[in-house]
Amino acid sequence: MTFSKAVIPIISLGESAFLRALAEEDVTSEYVDGLNDPEVYRFLIGPSKQRQTIELVRNFVRDNQDDPHAILFGLFIDNTLRGTSRLHDISNESAYLGIALFDRSIWGQGWATRMIRKIVRFAIGSLGVKKVLAGIEKENIASQGAFNKAGFRPNQLLSHDLKVVGVQIWECIK
Numbered sequence: 001m002t003f004s005k006a007v008i009p010i011i012s013l014g015e016s017a018f019l020r021a022l023a024e025e026d027v028t029s030e031y032v033d034g035l036n037d038p039e040v041y042r043f044l045i046g047p048s049k050q051r052q053t054i055e056l057v058r059n060f061v062r063d064n065q066d067d068p069h070a071i072l073f074g075l076f077i078d079n080t081l082r083g084t085s086r087l088h089d090i091s092n093e094s095a096y097l098g099i100a101l102f103d104r105s106i107w108g109q110g111w112a113t114r115m116i117r118k119i120v121r122f123a124i125g126s127l128g129v130k131k132v133l134a135g136i137e138k139e140n141i142a143s144q145g146a147f148n149k150a151g152f153r154p155n156q157l158l159s160h161d162l163k164v165v166g167v168q169i170w171e172c173i174k
């Protein structure tokens with residue numbers, strides 16, 4: 001599936017918060033510092049392997065802009081970037097969703113749950129994707145809680161096929 005990056009909408013999350021596709025110019029030192037915070041990168045593949053720099057994060061944003069099967073959304077609250085959510089490996093059959101709130105001061109306020117719900121609605125309703133999946137580490141209780149609350153459940157079959165130790169595939173069932 002290919003779609004035009006020019007038509008990715010701004011997704012409202014209430015009065016002072018929205019999601020929109022990220023651009024290189026959006027990369028802030030807070031974003032980079034957040035990705036270097038052990039509490040944040042603990043379950044994230046890229047940042048847990050290598051210390052992040054402005055350059056690396058800009059490259060990551062650019063790679064996602066250039067990828068016809070991925071969208072990297074930024075979460076803006078009060079016009080400040082607080083986190084990201086990436087829809088990737090987008091095809092007609094499925095798309096994977098990942099999430100990282102690098103501003104720890106907003107954890108536990110339901111932002112992840114609301115972002116997941118809205119992006120799933122966009123993926124299925126606007127892109128025409130049949131199902132949305134997420135790869136979640138079994139020890140990542142916070143992420144499981146957010147995806148569970150947003151209507152995802154572990155899919156034993158897909159998790160078995162994945163053959164990656166410690167990670168389960170969750171599927172949106174609502």
Ligand SMILES: CC(C)(COP(=O)(O)OP(=O)(O)OC[C@H]1O[C@@H](n2cnc3c(N)ncnc32)[C@H](O)[C@@H]1OP(=O)(O)O)[C@@H](O)C(=O)NCCC(=O)NCCS
Pocket residue numbers: 039040041043044098099100101102106107108109110111112113114135136137140141142143144145146147149
């Ligand atoms: C995981 C993460 C996205 C959760 O975001 P969040 O906005 O704090 O999550 P929510 O507030 O929407 O939480 C939804 C539910 O998840 C559960 N939950 C969230 N954080 C939790 C925690 N630290 N411990 C246990 N349960 C937790 C709760 O059940 C919560 O619902 P409740 O508040 O009604 O009890 C955020 O902590 C994060 O970005 N972590 C670092 C990166 C990461 O691990 N990303 C996920 C990779 S798969």
